[in-house]
Amino acid sequence: MATDMRVKICGLRDAAAIDAAVQAGAAYIGFVFFEKSPRHISVADAAKLAAGVPAGVAKVALVVNPDDALLDRILDTVPLDMIQLHGSEAPARVAEIKARYGLPVMKAVGVAGPDDLVLIDSYAAVADQILVDTKPPKDAKLPGGNGARFDWTLIAGRRWPVPWMLAGGLDPVNVAEAVAVTGAQQLDLSSAVESAPGVKDPKLIAAFMAAVRDI
Numbered sequence: 001m002a003t004d005m006r007v008k009i010c011g012l013r014d015a016a017a018i019d020a021a022v023q024a025g026a027a028y029i030g031f032v033f034f035e036k037s038p039r040h041i042s043v044a045d046a047a048k049l050a051a052g053v054p055a056g057v058a059k060v061a062l063v064v065n066p067d068d069a070l071l072d073r074i075l076d077t078v079p080l081d082m083i084q085l086h087g088s089e090a091p092a093r094v095a096e097i098k099a100r101y102g103l104p105v106m107k108a109v110g111v112a113g114p115d116d117l118v119l120i121d122s123y124a125a126v127a128d129q130i131l132v133d134t135k136p137p138k139d140a141k142l143p144g145g146n147g148a149r150f151d152w153t154l155i156a157g158r159r160w161p162v163p164w165m166l167a168g169g170l171d172p173v174n175v176a177e178a179v180a181v182t183g184a185q186q187l188d189l190s191s192a193v194e195s196a197p198g199v200k201d202p203k204l205i206a207a208f209m210a211a212v213r214d215i
């Protein structure tokens with residue numbers, strides 16, 4: 001793997017895809033608990049799959065503006081290592097979730113222009129990690145996972161006081177440029193390793209991880 005690049009493969013829903021991600025060296029795998037997404041997984045299915053993930057690979061719960069009842073249901077049943085907040089959760093809610101569940105919290109921030117970068121600073125004060133993702137267009141059905149990249153030069157040379165991941169339309173062809181422009185050391189992706197929305201393809205996962213190794 002290039003330098004010590006850490007990759008999160010998100011939206012995993014079956015054992016073959018998880019095996020492919022783990023075998024190829026993914027540091028994180030993500031379960032999407034968001035019913036509007038084609039990658040949504042039930043709490044029961046996630047619990048079964050999570051039990052087979054080896055120690056050392058972090059299991060992340062992706063949620064969108066979750067209430068405590070949903071988080072209780074997920075975290076009471078699925079052994080998870082991190083919560084990814086991918087909605088419009090305010091910094092105070094991020095801090096509240098972190099305190100209530102005692103797990104590291106990663107807050108996604110959508111970027112479309114320079115003004116969006118200000119938000120990153122306020123979330124970096126309360127979250128353990130920041131996910132710098134493409135801001136979804138107003139008519140998008142999903143708040144993330146749309147396979148769209150943003151202008152990476154917006155964050156060239158930017159650094160924050162907490163670890164961060166780059167996301168948004170990453171694929172085997174553009175990942176070297178994404179890393180060169182942004183300096184990212186952690187990457188998160190979903191769409192580019194699917195054969196259809198919500199269907200992960202082990203060969204595409206292997207191809208992405210090979211591209212990262214070649215950087």
Ligand SMILES: O=C(O)c1ccccc1N[C@@H]1O[C@H](COP(=O)(O)O)[C@@H](O)[C@H]1O
Pocket residue numbers: 010011030032034037038039062064086133142143144145146147148167168169170188189190191192
């Ligand atoms: O993947 C989803 O369905 C999803 C739903 C709601 C919020 C976020 C979602 N995905 C996250 O978006 C990034 C970028 O995805 P892509 O590579 O552009 O498809 C993904 O890694 C997830 O963390």
